[in-house]
Amino acid sequence: MSLPEPLKTLFEREDANAPLPLPPALASRYGRLAFSTPPDRPYVIANFVETLDGVVSLGVPGHAGGGDISGHSDLDRMVMGLLRATADAVIIGAGVLRVSPNGFWTPEDIYPSLADDYQQLRAGLGKSGPPLHVVMTGSGLIDLTLPIFASGRVPVLIVTTEVGRGRFSTMDVPESVSIAVAGDGLTLPGEAIIDAITRHQPCDRVLSEAGPHLFGSLLDSGSVDDLFITLAPQLAGRDPDAARLGLVEGVKFAPDAPIWGELISIKQGGSHLFLRYALPRRLGAKP
Secondary structure, eight states: OOOOOOOEEEEEOOOOSOOOOOOHHHHHHHOOOOOOOOSSSOEEEEEEEEOTTOOSBOOOTTOOSHHHHHTSOHHHHHHHHHHHHHOSEEEEEHHHHHHSTTOOOSHHHHOGGGHHHHHHHHHHTTOOSSOEEEEEESSOOOOTTSHHHHSOSSOEEEEEEHHHHHHHTTSOOOTTEEEEEEESTTOOOHHHHHHHHHHHSOOSEEEEOOOHHHHHHHHHTTOOOEEEEEEOSOOOOOOTTOOOBOSSOSOOOTTTSOOOOEEEEEEEETTEEEEEEEOOSSTTOOO
16 A cells, blocks of 8 residues: 555644644644643544535445545545544444444554554554554444454453443453443443543543444533544435435434534545534534
8 A cells, every 4th residue: 555645734723732743754644733632531533534415324235334435545544544543542333343343443454554653653642552442332232253352452442331231241251352331221421431431541532433323422412522524525315215324313403502613624635625623512602
């Protein structure tokens, strides 16, 4: 895999935060990257790729992943790897795991050509080893023989409900896997998810690569600080027979409590746009 061309910065908001120590190969391709550091909680980032008409998954077996949305863009994969490299924990949902059952959510797995640079960045940030893989499942109906659990290659925290914990109590849970409860019934409140992660280990930054339902839950609790969106130049379309998800599912905000983002940057790579928004942690706060 060859290295991608640099992104072109079209707009960038002034930022007083110190930039992260990106190695030259990453700095030359992405540009400046900085985050604030809240004193009492992790900084939570969400990352999505969507089509021009707002589709984040085609919902077709074998074509439900982000690659079919981005056109398997190297630049999108490079940015995903960069965000993973900055994170202490990466959240995925059971639905994401079903789409990529053999997956690992490390920087080098998404973009191997920059593996050394991602590891250099993690070392510069004082992070050793891969990010914690946080798998969300309300029901506990996941296969613990999948590589993410059985290989021992990455630390895993399964966040579930009391119902899910009951199911896991009857299973052989690998040593690299921990179980945490974040809700009762079958729902996982956004704030309880973040609390479960920080109880398990200290975190400066948490990256969510979960789907639109879990993203909606995190938004509903006011838990998301930053949203990275890759806008792919594709029109996917919808019809009554195609259940195609948008960016946020399962919760409604506007018109009563809209969430207004503040544009931080716009970057261009070919016909793809890479957008970054700051999100308020108080619902309905318009900048």
